[in-house]
Amino acid sequence: MEAGRHKCEPYWDDDKPMAVSFFNVAVKETFHLAEYSIRKIQVTQTKSGKLTQKTFDHYHFTSWPDHGVPNVLDLLDFLWKTRDTPRPRPGPVLVHCSAGIGRTGTYIALHILIDEMNATGQLNILQTITKMRHQRKNMIQTKEQYECVFITLLEVVKYGQTSMPTNHYLQAYPTKGGNLTMGRKTIDQLAEDIVSMNSPHNADAQVKNRLWVNGQQDQFVVGAPSQLLKQGYLLAHTPYKTEHLLWKLITETNSLTLITLGAETGLEFIPHPSHICEYGRVTVATVNETRLTRGVTLKTLSVGKTSDSEKKEIANYSVDLWSDETDSSSVIEHLIILMEQMENRQKKLKSHPVTIVFNVSDTKQAISLCIMNNIMSTISVHKGVEIFNNVRRFQDVLPNVEFTEETFRLFCQLAFVYLESTGVYTNM
The missing domain is CATH 3.90.190.10 (Protein tyrosine phosphatase superfamily)
Known part of the structure; x- marks a missing residue:
């Protein structure tokens, strides 16, 4: 059909x-x-x-x-x-x-x-x-x-073909760096092209793939593609008096992974440990809390409709790692741990949307997280490194997000560190 x-x-x-x-x-x-x-x-x-x-x-x-x-x-x-x-x-x-x-x-x-x-x-x-x-x-x-x-x-x-087999990338990147050719251009040249593709700043720019929740747009949400789903990411602004709409979105889309960016994000719609709160017709309980790394905390949530005894387990990762772009290897290592957790949940619970909640000031970080997760998914699924086109897919998801050459190089460094730490290339 x-x-x-x-x-x-x-x-x-x-x-x-x-x-x-x-x-x-x-x-x-x-x-x-x-x-x-x-x-x-x-x-x-x-x-x-x-x-x-x-x-x-x-x-x-x-x-x-x-x-x-x-x-x-x-x-x-x-x-x-x-x-x-x-x-x-x-x-x-x-x-x-x-x-x-x-x-x-x-x-x-x-x-x-x-x-x-x-x-x-x-x-x-x-x-x-x-x-x-x-x-x-x-x-x-x-x-x-x-x-x-x-x-x-x-x-x-x-x-040309800008993806590269993982074993080739792992061998060539340490010595060639920005001079490594992926397709017909070097990494440095591709970084320059990414900057040239940034959309001009426009305060009135239209948002593509805007989602309605409960027939209204009071809660800002945009769908974006992951490797596994057309709307693999649900990008939502931190709710302001719309917590019930956010939880309605999460439950109705069967989103089992929730990421909150910034130390203060989540205080309005995620209960403290061992507490239970109701948001509209959804009941949320925080079962436990674990610090995974210096900048990543995991909360296990029990979520379900108030009128229903059936509950779902949702993992909430609170991320407070970077306030601006950085090439810090320690930050990359923390992000890899986070994304490995996300990948394991996709395998364990089958493919489901990941909800990312962020303040407007953290828009670039939210988009970058999606890009980095897609880069790692490409490595895991296809045994290949594709950075250039993974970035391009997200350049117009949200308006007024500008990528720099340093941001592109951060993505390249992430791919190398991930390969080096996991040994995915050995499956080639």
Whole structure:
């Protein structure tokens, strides 16, 4: 189903094996990300006396709308992932959407053109698509999809593949630092580009992805993407007489991790240890409190509707580490501990939104926390280091947040320290 319409017969089942004519189809592995899913599908032929099996890498781009175009950074992430997947044997790549011409044509054209550019150093987009249309009518259906090919290739020409395998980054970063090339540019050059992409300060700037709570906007909340969910972060201003709306948001979105930035943030809507408070129709009790590091404190909260006996355990991490950008290695170490805690909760409790509550003066720190967590998630999930595009995704989430070259280098340093401390690269 897509947009309420039946577009394709199911040919796999994530929950159980399925029989399709003379084949048994079984999904052996499934991994769902915010924009696409990855599966290992094992197909067994049963017609002949001797059983034969093949395993397919299945990449399912779930956020690409029919007749439309995806976010270019999401498309590039998907494109590089599929191109980097090693093939166990020679053979063609099967690509389909619903009609097999619009999204399929766009995706195939990008692959052909990137190969052409790598081989010859030149591009002829019109000629390539004309050849494709001679083989299959209407390949690339809309003007927007045609434009998407140009925009995506412009990114490839200008920046290339800015992600890097974790083992390569770990080996090269200590000696090269800002001179390390990621894609077509060095870290220092990418940092300069990030600064140039900052939006001009605008007091009247519109906020994208603003969320309504209880049919009103009294409580400021913005949704932002994590690696696992399209709205993996709920960025909320510290409530002022709207504590009941904040807790309504947290409970209704099943957000099981709450981060409060600043020592004073949370005093209005989180009870003291061993105390219970009601906020509208939500009851919150602080069960215990533990100091994890000098700047990170964990409170275990029991939260539920006042009229319901069922309660959920929510982890509240109070973060009071930095008041301005810094390259302090000790601050990075504290942040890594925090983000490892966040990652463990996502694995233990399955994917859920993380709510981050902050004062307006801490907006940059809130955005930076999301970026750093996404960088670490990319390392954990893809075994790759992607800093540049993780920063770009958040440059327009909230208005008037300016990133400096020093901030970008802080993100690069965080990735190295995380790899060095966890040994994620050994899984390569």
